[in-house]
Amino acid sequence: MTLEDTSLTSKEELNAELKALLQRAYESGVDVEGGFECRNGVEHPDWDVIITEVTKNEQLE
Incomplete structure (x- = not known):
């Protein structure tokens, strides 16, 4: 695994960045x-x- 040096x-x-990371993990079965x-x-x-998973608010989507 490589990490990009993104400021x-x-x-x-x-x-x-967190959203993208969590989506990739979820889609990979993690x-x-x-x-x-x-x-x-x-x-550092x-x-x-x-x-934690939260319930989607269908009105906002």
Whole structure:
């Protein structure tokens, strides 16, 4: 797996990257729900990410 060095400058860009990543994982059969620890070494903070599926609001689609 290779990671592109893409600079993100806004929450909107971060959301778009996360959306694309989750869609690719889901389409590949990965169970994306649950908690994920993201350990990043000493130079960056660590994060805990929790993903839950939400009910679609049919009126907004």
